[in-house]
Amino acid sequence: MxxxxxxxxxxxxxYAGLVAGLALLASGCASLRYYAHVTHGxxxxxxxxxxxxxxxxDPHTSVDLxxxxxxxxxxxxxxxxxxxxxxxxxxxSYVQLDRPYVVWNVFATPEFSVDPLTHCFPFAGCxxxxxxxxxxxxxxxxxxxxxxxxxxAVLGVVAYSTxxxxxxxxxxxxLRWGDDELDGxxxxxxxxQLLYVRDDTAFNESYxxxxxxxxxxxxxxxxxxxxRDDAARAHDTAFTRLVLDLxxxxxxVxxxxxxxxxxxxAKQREFKAFRTRYAALRDGAWPDDHRHDRRVAGPLNNADLxxxxxxxxxVPAFARLFSDAGRNWPAFHARVxxxxxxPRAERDQALARLAPDAAG
Numbered sequence: 582m583x584x585x586x587x588x589x590x591x592x593x594x595x596y597a598g599l600v601a602g603l604a605l606l607a608s609g610c611a612s613l614r615y616y617a618h619v620t621h622g623x624x625x626x627x628x629x630x631x632x633x634x635x636x637x638x639d640p641h642t643s644v645d646l647x648x649x650x651x652x653x654x655x656x657x658x659x660x661x662x663x664x665x666x667x668x669x670x671x672x673x674s675y676v677q678l679d680r681p682y683v684v685w686n687v688f689a690t691p692e693f694s695v696d697p698l699t700h701c702f703p704f705a706g707c708x709x710x711x712x713x714x715x716x717x718x719x720x721x722x723x724x725x726x727x728x729x730x731x732x733x734a735v736l737g738v739v740a741y742s743t744x745x746x747x748x749x750x751x752x753x754x755x756l757r758w759g760d761d762e763l764d765g766x767x768x769x770x771x772x773x774q775l776l777y778v779r780d781d782t783a784f785n786e787s788y789x790x791x792x793x794x795x796x797x798x799x800x801x802x803x804x805x806x807x808x809r810d811d812a813a814r815a816h817d818t819a820f821t822r823l824v825l826d827l828x829x830x831x832x833x834v835x836x837x838x839x840x841x842x843x844x845x846x847a848k849q850r851e852f853k854a855f856r857t858r859y860a861a862l863r864d865g866a867w868p869d870d871h872r873h874d875r876r877v878a879g880p881l882n883n884a885d886l887x888x889x890x891x892x893x894x895x896v897p898a899f900a901r902l903f904s905d906a907g908r909n910w911p912a913f914h915a916r917v918x919x920x921x922x923x924p925r926a927e928r929d930q931a932l933a934r935l936a937p938d939a940a941g
Contacts, residue, residue: 582660594732611913615711622714623747626683630674630750649763650675653751656764656800663803664796665910666771670748678753684721686710689731690883694846695828697887698731706779709887712738732882740766745774761797761809768796775914778921784928787895788917794896795903817865821860824889827855831883852881897936 633650636642653672661668688710689698697709713719716735723733739754749770755763772792778784801808834847859877863870899917906912920928 585936618714618718619712622684623743625714626676626750627747628798629676630748631676633673633675633751636675649756649760650751651902652760653763653767656767659800659803660768660771660796663799663910664768664771664792665914666768666792667745667774669745669747669774671771671774672749672767674750675749676750677753678714680755681754681912682716682739683754684712684714684738684741685716685750686712686736687719687722687726688734688736688884688887689723689726690887692730692883693841695832695835695847695883695886697884698726706781707783709891712741732884734882734884734887736888739768742770742773750751761801764800765793765797768800776918776921781925781928782891783894784921784932786892788899790893791899791903793894795900800860812867813870813872816870816872819862819866820859820873821864821889821893823855823859824886826858827851828886831886832855855881895932895936897938898932899935 629790631926633654637647637650657672660666690696691698699709700711701707703912711722713722716737725736726733739757740749740752743749751767755766769789769792772789773785774787776785798808830851831848834844834851837844837847839847856877861874863873900915902920903913906916920931923931
C-alpha cells in the first residue's frame with residue numbers, strides 16, 4: 582500500500598518532519614531487535630556524511646548535484662540569518678543513499694477504528710508510526726500487524742529530524758523533487774530543532790509547516806523569484822478535507838454497534854462513496870489534475886487515513902500569530918515557545934482562538 586495517500590505538496594510537507602531516527606535513544610518500550618536496527622541505521626547514516634563543500638569541490642560530482650547542493654546551502658544560510666532558525670551543522674553535509682527513501686514508516690489501526698496505534702519514545706514522545714531504515718523490515722512489521730487483524734500502511738519518507746541531537750545531513754532522497762521542496766524541507770526540519778513539544782504532533786507539524794511555507798515565500802521574494810502557483814496546494818487542501826470527512830464518517834460507523842460482518846460491509850460502502858465524492862470534486866474543481874486518481878482507486882483502509890489533518894491543522898493559527906508578532910521571526914518564535922509551555926488543553930484553546938475554523 583505504499584504511496585497510496587497522500588500525494589504532491591501535501592505529502593512532501595507531511596513526511597518532512599518525521600522523527601523516526603530518535604527511536605535509537607529510547608529503551609524499554611519495544612524489542613531490542615528493533616532498537617538494534619534503528620541504531621545501526623542511524624549510525625550508518627551519520628558515518629556516510631560528507632561536507633557539502635567537499636562534495637561541491639569534488640570534480641566527480643555532477644553539475645546538477647553541485648548546483649542543487651549550492652542552492653541548499655544558500656537556503657540553509659537564509660534560514661538562520663532571516664528566519665531565526667538554529668545556526669548549527671545540520672544540513673551542511675550530504676549523504677548519497679542507495680535507496681529512494683531514508684525511512685519507511687508503518688502506520689496501523691485496529692480494523693474498526695480510525696485511531697492509530699501509537700509508539701512512545703523518551704525524547705520524541707508518542708507518535709503514530711514506527712520507522713524502519715529498510716523497506717523489507719517495514720513491510721514485515723506491517724504483515725505482522727495485518728496478520729493479527731489490523732489495518733496497515735507503509736509510506737516512504739524522504740527526510741526526518743533528530744531534533745538537534747545530531748547534525749542532520751541533506752539526503753539524496755530530499756533531491757527527488759524540485760528546489761522549492763528541498764529548500765522548504767530544510768526550513769521545516771530546522772523549525773523542529775528550534776521547538777518540539779512531546780506528544781503533540783499537530784502542534785509540532787503545523788508550526789514547522791507554517792515556517793516552511795512562509796519561509797519559502799520570503800526566500801523566493803528575496804531572490805526576485807515569482808510567487809509560487811498554489812493551485813496544486815489548494816487541490817491538496819481540498820483533498821485533505823475530503824479525507825477527513827471520510828474519517829469522521831468511518832468513526833460514526835465504528836461507533837454504531839453493528840456486528841463485525843455488517844461493520845465490514847458499511848466500511849467498504851464508505852470507501853466506495855468516498856471515491857464517488859472524490860471524482861465529483863475533481864471533475865468540478867480541477868479536471869486537469871489527476872494526481873490523486875491512482876491512490877484513490879487503489880486499496881484503502883483506516884491506516885491510509887491516519888496522517889491527514891495532523892500536519893497542518895493549526896497552520897492558520899500560526900499564520901495569525903506571525904501577523905500579530907509584526908511578521909518578526911524572533912518575536913514569533915518567542916510566542917510559539919510561550920504556547921508550547923502551556924498544558925495541552927490550554928494550548929489547543931489558545932490556538933483555536935487564533936483560528937476558530939481550524940479547531941474542528
